[in-house]
Amino acid sequence: MTTVTRSVDAVITADPSASCDTDLAASPWVFDLTPGYGPGASENDVIPDPVVRPGQLPVDYQRMPDEELHARIRAAKETLGDRLVILGHFYQRDEVVQYADFVGDSFQLANAALTRPEAETIVFCGVHFMAETADILARPEQHVILPNLAAGCSMADMADEESVEAAWEELMELYADEEGDLASVIPVTYMNSSAALKAFCGRHGGIVCTSSNAATVLEWAFERGRRVLFFPDQHLGRNTGKAMGVPLEQMPMINPRKPGLGVEPQELMDARVLLWPGFCSVHKRFTVAQIDQARAQYPGVKVIVHPESPMPVVDAADAAGSTDAIRKFVAASAPGDVIAIGTEINLVNRLAAEHPDRTIFCLDPVICPCSTMYRIHPGYLAWTLDGLVEGEVRNEIVVADDVATDAKVALERMLAALPKD
Ligand code: 13P
Numbered sequence: 303m304t305t306v307t308r309s310v311d312a313v314i315t316a317d318p319s320a321s322c323d324t325d326l327a328a329s330p331w332v333f334d335l336t337p338g339y340g341p342g343a344s345e346n347d348v349i350p351d352p353v354v355r356p357g358q359l360p361v362d363y364q365r366m367p368d369e370e371l372h373a374r375i376r377a378a379k380e381t382l383g384d385r386l387v388i389l390g391h392f393y394q395r396d397e398v399v400q401y402a403d404f405v406g407d408s409f410q411l412a413n414a415a416l417t418r419p420e421a422e423t424i425v426f427c428g429v430h431f432m433a434e435t436a437d438i439l440a441r442p443e444q445h446v447i448l449p450n451l452a453a454g455c456s457m458a459d460m461a462d463e464e465s466v467e468a469a470w471e472e473l474m475e476l477y478a479d480e481e482g483d484l485a486s487v488i489p490v491t492y493m494n495s496s497a498a499l500k501a502f503c504g505r506h507g508g509i510v511c512t513s514s515n516a517a518t519v520l521e522w523a524f525e526r527g528r529r530v531l532f533f534p535d536q537h538l539g540r541n542t543g544k545a546m547g548v549p550l551e552q553m554p555m556i557n558p559r560k561p562g563l564g565v566e567p568q569e570l571m572d573a574r575v576l577l578w579p580g581f582c583s584v585h586k587r588f589t590v591a592q593i594d595q596a597r598a599q600y601p602g603v604k605v606i607v608h609p610e611s612p613m614p615v616v617d618a619a620d621a622a623g624s625t626d627a628i629r630k631f632v633a634a635s636a637p638g639d640v641i642a643i644g645t646e647i648n649l650v651n652r653l654a655a656e657h658p659d660r661t662i663f664c665l666d667p668v669i670c671p672c673s674t675m676y677r678i679h680p681g682y683l684a685w686t687l688d689g690l691v692e693g694e695v696r697n698e699i700v701v702a703d704d705v706a707t708d709a710k711v712a713l714e715r716m717l718a719a720l721p722k723d
């Protein structure tokens with residue numbers, strides 16, 4: 303088990319002004335009621351009733367001292383043994399990730415969900431779309447739990463099924479006269495999207511990608527279609543297309559709220575990658591000025607960023623890659639190296655703690671955790687695990703069968719599209 307050495311929670315609580323949002327320092331039960339964070343849920347999710355709504359963690363768990371919460375988590379893990387598997391994303395806070403049986407990026411965790419078919423329950427310490435994916439890929443008898451139902455992803459919320467369907471219909475009308483073996487458009491959804499959008503891709507000959515296999519997925523799509531409709535993350539779409547040699551003028555960003563999608567018809571005809579206007583609020587904070595500053599302060603610094611960062615930032619960095627690619631980049635560096643990283647702070651601090659002989663820091667001087675992932679507090683983990691010990695499945699994520707069937711088609715295509723390195 304990892305020892306918690308540098309908790310972001312402790313830093314934020316000690317000095318709220320050091321973080322991107324002083325609300326983060328509030329007690330988690332207050333923070334969970336802060337408006338402005340969508341649940342990231344698929345409209346078609348069947349949420350069991352009764353369900354504890356975000357922020358309604360039973361009051362005895364809210365008041366429990368940290369030591370007791372951790373003792374309960376350890377005891378429940380011990381009792382449940384192989385009946386339980388806990389998955390943790392790299393961005394999860396250390397207080398929680400220390401209990402994960404698998405820690406990884408989105409692609410690895412989707413695979414990890416498949417490696418323990420004997421487990422009765424998968425507890426996903428990540429965000430909603432990750433738990434939905436695990437539910438779609440898991441055996442029907444397996445339960446998937448998201449300890450706090452408010453742990454969504456603001457980027458995933460930026461593309462809803464209705465808007466994507468409407469944009470798709472406009473495009474189909476525009477491209478109706480095209481002939482030939484290739485489809486006019488292949489829909490590609492980033493993993494960070496609702497199950498409903500994954501199902502949309504499954505129904506329309508499309509595929510899911512993660513940040514680690516986006517290039518393989520775009521190649522797959524271009525073997526089958528003239529163009530790609532990529533949602534929700536404009537930056538991952540643009541950065542991946544650009545690295546594959548697609549000219550910027552052939553990657554227009556559509557506006558689903560505007561007539562004609564806000565793009566000249568000829569531009570839509572000439573397009574290779576149609577970008578959706580979504581973004582990640584953590585990664586959009588990284589700037590070229592931060593990279594310039596790091597290079598001025600540490601000549602020879604190596605800069606690596608996540609491809610959800612804006613294109614000029616990816617261009618100015620030495621490398622770009624998924625959370626696991628960032629981990630590997632650091633592991634392959636030499637003692638004494640200085641590495642500036644453009645991704646979520648929990649991962650950066652963990653890598654710094656694991657490599658004390660290197661200077662590793664986040665490009666963003668302000669502490670900005672993924673505020674939705676941050677909602678998985680040990681209190682929720684303890685409460686859901688105690689429930690399992692008592693025979694009750696709390697905060698279960700259940701994707702409706704019809705959605706899951708179509709989404710699985712797109713996810714299985716994704717699992718076959720291996721990352722390039
Ligand atoms: P990875 O697929 O690189 O783990 O990224 C997931 C994510 O949400 C990044 O913001």
Ligand code: SF4
Pocket residue numbers: 393429454455456457458494582583584585610646672673674675
């Ligand atoms: Fe979503 Fe950004 Fe958080 Fe990733 S870091 S889960 S994209 S909000």
